[in-house]
Amino acid sequence: MATEVLMPALSPTMEEGTLAKWLVKEGDAVKSGQILAEIETDKATMEFEAVDEGIIGKLLIAEGTAGVKVNTPIAVLVEDGESVSDTPAPKVAEAVAPAAEAPASVPAKAADPAPAPAVVAKGWPHADLPEGPTKTMTVREALREAMAEEMRADPTVFLMGEEVGEYQGAYKISQGLLDEFGAKRVVDTPITEHGFAGIAVGASWGGLRPIVEFMTFNFAMQAIDHIINSAAKTLYMSGGQMGSPMVFRGPNGAAARVGAQHSQDYAAWYAAIPGLKVCMPYSAADAKGLLKSAIRDPNPVIFLENEILYGRSFEVPTDPDFTIPFGKASIMREGSDVTIVSFGIGVAHALAAAEELAKDGINAEVINLRTLRPIDYDTVLASVQKTNRCVTVEEGFPVGSIGDHLASTIMQRAFDYLDAPVITCTGKDVPMPYAANLEKFALITPAEIATAVKSVCYR
Amino acid sequence: MAAKKPAERPNASKEELLKYYREMLLIRRFEEKAGQLYGMGLIGGFCHLYIGQEAVVVGLEAAAKEGDKRVTSYRDHGHMLACGMDPKGVMAELTGRIGGYSKGKGGSMHMFSKEKHFYGGHGIVGAQVPLGAGLAFADKYQGNDNVTFTYFGDGAANQGQVYETYNMAQLWNLPVIFVIENNGYAMGTSVKRSTKSPSLWERGAAYGIKGEAVDGMDVLAVKAAGEKAVAACRAGEGPYILEMMTYRYRGHSMSDPAKYRTREEVEKMRSEKDAIEHVRDLLLQGGLATDDDLKAIDKEIKAQVNESAEFSKDSPEPPVEELWTDIYA
Numbered sequence: 001m002a003t004e005v006l007m008p009a010l011s012p013t014m015e016e017g018t019l020a021k022w023l024v025k026e027g028d029a030v031k032s033g034q035i036l037a038e039i040e041t042d043k044a045t046m047e048f049e050a051v052d053e054g055i056i057g058k059l060l061i062a063e064g065t066a067g068v069k070v071n072t073p074i075a076v077l078v079e080d081g082e083s084v085s086d087t088p089a090p091k092v093a094e095a096v097a098p099a100a101e102a103p104a105s106v107p108a109k110a111a112d113p114a115p116a117p118a119v120v121a122k123g124w125p126h127a128d129l130p131e132g133p134t135k136t137m138t139v140r141e142a143l144r145e146a147m148a149e150e151m152r153a154d155p156t157v158f159l160m161g162e163e164v165g166e167y168q169g170a171y172k173i174s175q176g177l178l179d180e181f182g183a184k185r186v187v188d189t190p191i192t193e194h195g196f197a198g199i200a201v202g203a204s205w206g207g208l209r210p211i212v213e214f215m216t217f218n219f220a221m222q223a224i225d226h227i228i229n230s231a232a233k234t235l236y237m238s239g240g241q242m243g244s245p246m247v248f249r250g251p252n253g254a255a256a257r258v259g260a261q262h263s264q265d266y267a268a269w270y271a272a273i274p275g276l277k278v279c280m281p282y283s284a285a286d287a288k289g290l291l292k293s294a295i296r297d298p299n300p301v302i303f304l305e306n307e308i309l310y311g312r313s314f315e316v317p318t319d320p321d322f323t324i325p326f327g328k329a330s331i332m333r334e335g336s337d338v339t340i341v342s343f344g345i346g347v348a349h350a351l352a353a354a355e356e357l358a359k360d361g362i363n364a365e366v367i368n369l370r371t372l373r374p375i376d377y378d379t380v381l382a383s384v385q386k387t388n389r390c391v392t393v394e395e396g397f398p399v400g401s402i403g404d405h406l407a408s409t410i411m412q413r414a415f416d417y418l419d420a421p422v423i424t425c426t427g428k429d430v431p432m433p434y435a436a437n438l439e440k441f442a443l444i445t446p447a448e449i450a451t452a453v454k455s456v457c458y459r
Numbered sequence: 460m461a462a463k464k465p466a467e468r469p470n471a472s473k474e475e476l477l478k479y480y481r482e483m484l485l486i487r488r489f490e491e492k493a494g495q496l497y498g499m500g501l502i503g504g505f506c507h508l509y510i511g512q513e514a515v516v517v518g519l520e521a522a523a524k525e526g527d528k529r530v531t532s533y534r535d536h537g538h539m540l541a542c543g544m545d546p547k548g549v550m551a552e553l554t555g556r557i558g559g560y561s562k563g564k565g566g567s568m569h570m571f572s573k574e575k576h577f578y579g580g581h582g583i584v585g586a587q588v589p590l591g592a593g594l595a596f597a598d599k600y601q602g603n604d605n606v607t608f609t610y611f612g613d614g615a616a617n618q619g620q621v622y623e624t625y626n627m628a629q630l631w632n633l634p635v636i637f638v639i640e641n642n643g644y645a646m647g648t649s650v651k652r653s654t655k656s657p658s659l660w661e662r663g664a665a666y667g668i669k670g671e672a673v674d675g676m677d678v679l680a681v682k683a684a685g686e687k688a689v690a691a692c693r694a695g696e697g698p699y700i701l702e703m704m705t706y707r708y709r710g711h712s713m714s715d716p717a718k719y720r721t722r723e724e725v726e727k728m729r730s731e732k733d734a735i736e737h738v739r740d741l742l743l744q745g746g747l748a749t750d751d752d753l754k755a756i757d758k759e760i761k762a763q764v765n766e767s768a769e770f771s772k773d774s775p776e777p778p779v780e781e782l783w784t785d786i787y788a
Contacts, residue, residue, distance in 0.1 A: 192626065195589050195624050195626070198592075198593060199589045199627060200593060201593055202578070208600055229582075230581070237561055237570075237579070238560075238561050238571035239559070239561035239563075239565065239785060241560075241561070241572070243788040275786055299788055
């Protein structure tokens with residue numbers, strides 16, 4: 001009986017990969033555990049092992065093929081004495097990506113009314129970009145380039161965190177930085193967030209500009225005392241004598257199927273703290289422009305990235321002086337009927353919802369806040385004064401959300417302009433479940449946003 | 460009264476001894492005055508006095524050079540005076556006035572002086588330990604030979620972040636001196652009731668850090684140990700731990716009735732081990748100073764402390780606009 005060998009998912013967020021190299025050829029006998037191929041994900045090159053014994057009957061995907069979707073058959077394994085022709089041709093369509101296997105944020109079923117695009121980028125409005133040439137790059141590359149440029153410009157900037165150096169970054173953000181800047185400036189730490197966050201704050205008082213990478217912001221919970229009590233409050237407590245010029249960065253929010261302790265959006269928590277600045281980029285341009293501003297900022301900056309966005313591509317200005325100022329939202333899509341305010345990955349959902357709503361004749365304006373402390377209230381209020389309706393979108397928990405804060409601000413400052421109550425779309429009020437179907441329900445979706453928009457439009 | 464320790468032949472000059480006497484006395488009189496002002500309602504909140512522990516900071520400051528840094532917990536007044544911060548600015552911070560080091564916005568537990576390389580004044584037990592190692596990290600990165608004195612108590616010595624820091628400080632060979640001020644009590648919990656470790660400095664051995672216990676009531680012993688630690692640190696040998704065996708005469712804070720220890724225990728330490736009396740004896744019995752010489756110093760210190768108290772009362776409260784400044788640089 002022939003067995004299909006499927007393209008494996010080698011990380012929680014992997015959707016496709018490159019079949020870099022076959023290490024076996026047709027007719028080879030393979031044992032369980034033998035390395036069959038090298039597969040490149042967006043993070044690393046991984047060795048792919050055989051599960052079953054058998055003979056390689058056929059290699060279905062040539063080496064060097066990029067963009068091979070997870071679960072695509074890549075080879076056929078036959079038993080001794082059997083030939084490939086004895087078995088029916090693999091039915092590719094059936095094999096590809098059963099819904100339960102796909103990351104929840106990228107619904108695989110065609111029936112889903114508004115899937116978030118797997119690779120966004122081209123085609124989305126870029127009203128937020130300055131005039132001038134751009135190049136296409138992933139969020140991951142943009143973050144790396146921002147750090148490298150700032151490290152070249154300022155010798156006091158250094159990066160520290162778990163696996164940032166020799167491993168080249170748990171999510172490959174810091175890939176290559178150790179080679180360029182050396183171990184003095186790309187510092188691998190033990191797994192000890194509380195301790196190294198405190199050391200970094202002390203180093204910032206001693207004249208350096210640390211960038212602290214948390215493998216995820218979930219782990220920064222171990223370090224939150226230093227982020228808030230030591231970094232955020234010292235300028236005030238010292239009467240202005242000394243502050244903490246530094247960046248705490250890393251992925252935040254849900255990835256895919258990593259469960260409750262690895263899937264939380266901390267935006268509203270950090271945005272509540274005076275003394276901190278808080279960025280949450282959506283696009284690669286946001287990532288680069290905001291991270292450069294964050295590294296140069298004389299205050300402690302929380303920089304909330306998103307693992308699912310790391311691999312997505314966008315246009316980024318090539319101007320080496322390109323930065324994005326804090327407190328300046330970007331209008332991603334102009335519209336007249338309703339204002340959708342979001343940040344981070346929520347912007348992708350909001351844009352997807354806006355495209356669907358346009359088919360129903362609802363013209364939504366989508367605002368990407370980009371920074372949550374400071375918040376660009378003026379852009380939000382001006383938009384609401386134009387559209388008279390507002391829906392906020394975020395992945396975090398509902399109680400004490402950024403949306404709650406915006407809703408109260410809009411109520412206090414633009415009450416007379418509102419034609420409907422503000423609806424806050426958030427993640428559900430539950431710890432993140434592991435089961436694929438439940439995780440999907442827990443996360444905010446474009447469909448929910450569209451429903452909320454129709455509600456405030458009384459449609 | 461119990462017999463005093465006989466005066467040994469001091470391994471220090473007259474000038475040095477007079478300097479230590481003066482500095483320790485300043486801390487003691489300052490703290491007594493702070494206690495008074497607290498009683499009068501001029502100082503609010505928490506106020507942790509350093510009385511009894513003076514030899515630790517004075518001895519270690521004698522081993523420091525310009526550029527060295529220091530960071531400590533909330534029991535910080537002594538450290539600030541010992542590193543040369545102005546008593547007026549410290550006292551005015553205690554009273555919450557604009558003339559205070561933090562313009563009245565920090566208070567007793569949160570005070571800083573960039574000029575004197577004093578990096579606080581931290582209210583979270585143990586937090587100053589990685590912060591101090593971070594200051595040392597910056598010095599090493601910049602390639603100078605400064606060291607950072609990172610003070611913490613026997614209570615903080617049980618915090619996990621202390622050991623995270625030990626690990627990294629030794630791994631990265633940081634020029635940091637961990638000074639455990641073991642005054643016997645973490646608030647009301649004696650060392651014996653909080654750990655089975657026979658000593659606190661020896662825990663550094665698990666990370667390969669050298670250290671020793673020191674008579675923290677003897678300023679000369681403190682200075683000698685400090686010099687040894689500083690020399691090792693400056694020579695690039697990495698961190699060093701000094702466990703200062705000391706004692707606080709007052710409660711944990713002004714509101715602590717100190718029922719967890721006997722009056723006799725406190726009296727015994729005061730009469731047999733007092734750091735200031737020790738230096739006084741060395742000066743008098745060694746014929747290095749007369750009673751009148753020391754009385755003159757006492758008078759001078761008293762005047763200086765009174766001046767700081769007056770300043771702290773006369774300095775105005777911070778203007779309301781200060782509420783909104785220094786949040787962002």
